[in-house]
Amino acid sequence: MPALKYQILAVFVFSIFGLVLVNKDKIAIGIMVFFIPFAATPFGLSEAFCFKLGLNAFMIWSIWLGSKIKGVISSCSCGISWRVISPKIVWLYYFLFAGLLLAIVVDRSNVDSQYVSKIEGIVNFSLFIVTTILFIKILVNYRSDKKFQTQLLFIFTATSMVQFASYILNISAWASILPAFLTHSSSQVMYYRFMGLLGDYELIADYSLLVIAFSIILFLQNEYKRWALLFIALAVLIGLLSGTRSYLVIVGIFVSFTLIINAVSKQGIKQNAKIIVLCFLMFITVYMLIGKYVPATAIFERFDTSISFIKERQYQLASGRKWTDIPTIIKYSGLLGNGSLFITSIENSSLAPHCLYLAVYAKYGIIGLFALLYLMLASLKAVFPLIRKGSSRQYQSIAIVYFSLLLSLFVQQVKISGIRSMSSILMYSFLFLNIYFFSYNHNKERTSNEYRS
Numbered sequence: 001m002p003a004l005k006y007q008i009l010a011v012f013v014f015s016i017f018g019l020v021l022v023n024k025d026k027i028a029i030g031i032m033v034f035f036i037p038f039a040a041t042p043f044g045l046s047e048a049f050c051f052k053l054g055l056n057a058f059m060i061w062s063i064w065l066g067s068k069i070k071g072v073i074s075s076c077s078c079g080i081s082w083r084v085i086s087p088k089i090v091w092l093y094y095f096l097f098a099g100l101l102l103a104i105v106v107d108r109s110n111v112d113s114q115y116v117s118k119i120e121g122i123v124n125f126s127l128f129i130v131t132t133i134l135f136i137k138i139l140v141n142y143r144s145d146k147k148f149q150t151q152l153l154f155i156f157t158a159t160s161m162v163q164f165a166s167y168i169l170n171i172s173a174w175a176s177i178l179p180a181f182l183t184h185s186s187s188q189v190m191y192y193r194f195m196g197l198l199g200d201y202e203l204i205a206d207y208s209l210l211v212i213a214f215s216i217i218l219f220l221q222n223e224y225k226r227w228a229l230l231f232i233a234l235a236v237l238i239g240l241l242s243g244t245r246s247y248l249v250i251v252g253i254f255v256s257f258t259l260i261i262n263a264v265s266k267q268g269i270k271q272n273a274k275i276i277v278l279c280f281l282m283f284i285t286v287y288m289l290i291g292k293y294v295p296a297t298a299i300f301e302r303f304d305t306s307i308s309f310i311k312e313r314q315y316q317l318a319s320g321r322k323w324t325d326i327p328t329i330i331k332y333s334g335l336l337g338n339g340s341l342f343i344t345s346i347e348n349s350s351l352a353p354h355c356l357y358l359a360v361y362a363k364y365g366i367i368g369l370f371a372l373l374y375l376m377l378a379s380l381k382a383v384f385p386l387i388r389k390g391s392s393r394q395y396q397s398i399a400i401v402y403f404s405l406l407l408s409l410f411v412q413q414v415k416i417s418g419i420r421s422m423s424s425i426l427m428y429s430f431l432f433l434n435i436y437f438f439s440y441n442h443n444k445e446r447t448s449n450e451y452r453s
Helices: 004-021 025-034 055-074 087-105 118-142 146-170 203-220 225-241 246-264 269-292 298-311 315-319 323-331 356-389 393-412 422-452
Strands: none
Touching (some): 004 025, 004 055, 025 055, 025 118, 055 118, 055 422, 087 118, 118 146, 118 422, 146 203, 146 225, 146 422, 203 225, 203 246, 203 422, 246 393, 323 356, 356 393, 356 422, 393 422
């Protein structure tokens, strides 16, 4: 009898595959999006070979394969090329092939991977990139389906209920109700830090901010408004339970930039007042929940310790990162990097996997870093003009939310790497795709209005 985790995997894979074959693609994609922030890895604990692909990745492959088979059967290839997003998106193939080649050719003894072998690292990270490419190719087909895009946003934000439910299970007598490979938790000597089903107490801070921003967008679109308020409250609790100090920083940046840009762009006192009142009510609600039900003090204790270090001008201790190791990472990565490896330390420095910019440089060198910076600037450029020139007040408000979210997450990546796992890569891919959809729908609507007039 196969292990339970393999049975669960088989059920999901065949169900998703079957849904695609019977033209229920949207249901399959909805399930896929729901599982984005879950890091369950059925083969992660295999003794023979450690596959880091999660359930979400297997679902993506099932949808892609089902679509291909359906296309062959019907002799119809009606999919949209992923290059409509940008011709430069094919750079992902550079990361795939160059990363694979570099990892095989370059062999630096100073570069360590603690959890997997070199071969396992090469195979897994290459599969991460291929899966990301397939994910983009699947979702780009729905760039004109605004209603479905909104539904996917709702599905993603709704995962906050499951994440928080996992916390309730974790602290109750029902902790063993879920299979071990589906659950993640961290109990340290001094603190309890919630990892959620994402399996990472730092990346779940990124997830929390994404849920908050997406929920605000749903609220602005007048869709699922009551649910959006619930998701925001749960996301804030999840972020606080993570114990990640930078969460307070990025939430502060997000809220501050949203309000400031909103005021500067002259969106109106009434709009600002609504946002301020909403934020105040959510803060009071979360504060009362924390005080009465939730032991989320770790983040405040750790943040207070950081403030003390800052006052003493011990900035490295305050950040928890040894920034003086940057020259070491550059030295042992060269100009081209080390390739697609799971790098946990370079010359005994663990800084690289804790900073996206250094992680990308360590893997793909100066070319990879430039590609990352280009993606960031391009995404900011896609939404910034709409802050003032959006075709409606709604588009302008959503553009402000996206712009503030991007700024916050780009700051966050100084201290956390978003390419640690398949789930985190998919979360950011989902964000960038939604920004593309937002920009595309705006331009399409504006062109349609101009044509009518």
